[in-house]
Amino acid sequence: MGMDSDLFCEGLVRRFGANAAVDHISLDVPAGTFFSILGPSGCGKTTLLRLLAGFDKPDEGEIHIRGQRMNDVPPNRRPVNMVFQHLALFPTMSVGDNIGYGLKRRKVTLAERRKRIARVLEQVGLPGLENRDPQELSGGQRQRVALARCLVLEPTLLLLDEPLGALDLKLREQMKVELKHLQKQFGTTFVYITHDQSEAMVMSDRVAVMRDGRFDQVAPPEELYREPATPFVAGFVGDNNRLSGALVAIRDNLAEIRLDDGALVQGRVVAGELEIGQRAELFIRPESLVLSADRVGPGLSVMEAKVRTTLFDGANSRLEAENGSRLVYARLPQDGSAPRLPPGSAIGLAWDPALARVFGAENP
Template structure:
């Protein structure tokens, strides 16, 4: 357990019948961190959040908040607060009364309550809305009121269960930035649950990618993107092309595959079970692919592909193609340097092997 940990969990297990929704999960979250748990529906992330909040108890393992074991501490006595997707604001109360609710339950004196409410409203950018009702506010304003209601209690941990899920796309993009700003401003440790990789990547200091009740990888967003530890992380975090083939050789940190049309390609070794003659998969990001002529940069890999569609995507052009019966697409910049591509034309796509990752069949 780190000396500056706000949250430390070891070997958490929660079973429902024979199914382990949380399966030996451990984590160490330093104070002041924006920590996200990212995964698809049904992976166990909401069950894990309920364990942290005290709404459920683990079958095994321990939960420590600021060094104190919390397994048997009820939710209302934990230094934790929670923001839900549907916010759960009281519609018949004013903004100020919503924020004051928890302070009243703690029997805080009126003068101190008013000071705290005024301060937190200023911090979340709503200084003049204390006497409004939630129905009079925009979706983003209601979101900030829900955050203020939790943050005014000065919790050690703020747990957020997909709080942006009910917002429209434009507002969701705006709130990502605001949430990150508020977390840094308050210095509170956020534990954020989401299935949306863009939310986790934009806001988080650390991200835990969860699958089938376990963490596949815990790392900063850039490391998850550039150095995925498993094929699941590589496929779930960002876009990736997957090329299947037979592993020919492994030399130092590079693995060589023979695709089904006989072409040899290379990528960095990403798993320790690579064996020549076995099937393997190479993962390469669309933006790492470039159009190539006959002359390749030294050490680059390349393959022929047939164009299926080209799609304009703002600053980029998305080229969807096919090679060896496998789909592949590239994200090419719209800077005037790339030639216009027609459907069914043949192109050569190339990449630096250091930007690709090769996983053995037993990892897939």
């Protein structure tokens, strides 16, 4: 357990019948960290958050908050607050009364409540709105009131259960920046669960990618993106092309794979024991692909394909191409250098093997 840990868990297990929704999870979250748990629906994220909040008890393992064991501490006695997707603001109370509700239950004096409510409203960018009705506020403002209601209690941990899920796209993008700013401003440790990789990547200091009750990888966002540890992480975090074939050689940590159409391509071996002849998977990011006519040189891997369509995507064009029955995606710059490629055009897509990642196939 780290000396500066706000949250330390070891060997957490929560079973429902024969199914382990949380399967031997361990984590160590330093104070002041924005820590996200990212994974698909049904992977165990919410169950894990409920264990941390005290709404459920683990079958095995330990939960410590600031060095204190929490397994048998009820939710209302833990230094934890929680923000839900549906904000659960009291509709019959003013903004100020919503924020001060927890303080009132703790028997904080009226004068002190008013002072702390005014201060936290200033901090979340809603000064002077104490007497407003929550229904008069925008979705983003209500989100900040819900955060203020938790942060005014000065919790050690703030648990956030997909709080942006009910917002429209533009407001969600705005609130990602707001949440990151507020977390740094308050210095509170955030534990945030989401299935949206863009939320986790933009806001977090560290991200745990969860699958089937376990963590596949825990790392800063940049490392998850550039150095995925498993095929699941490579496929789940960001866009990736996934090419499969037979492993024919490994030289200097570069694996050579014969794709099903006969092409030989290369990528860097990540981890694990690979054997010649086994099925392997190569992952390459769309932005790492270039048209082979634009860049010819020794050591590049090249794959033949036919253009399916080219879509305008802001700063880039999204090129969709077919390699046999497989769709491949590339991002080409919108600087006038990329040629016009009508559907059906034969092209070559090339990449530096150092930018590709190779794993043994999970389902040979």
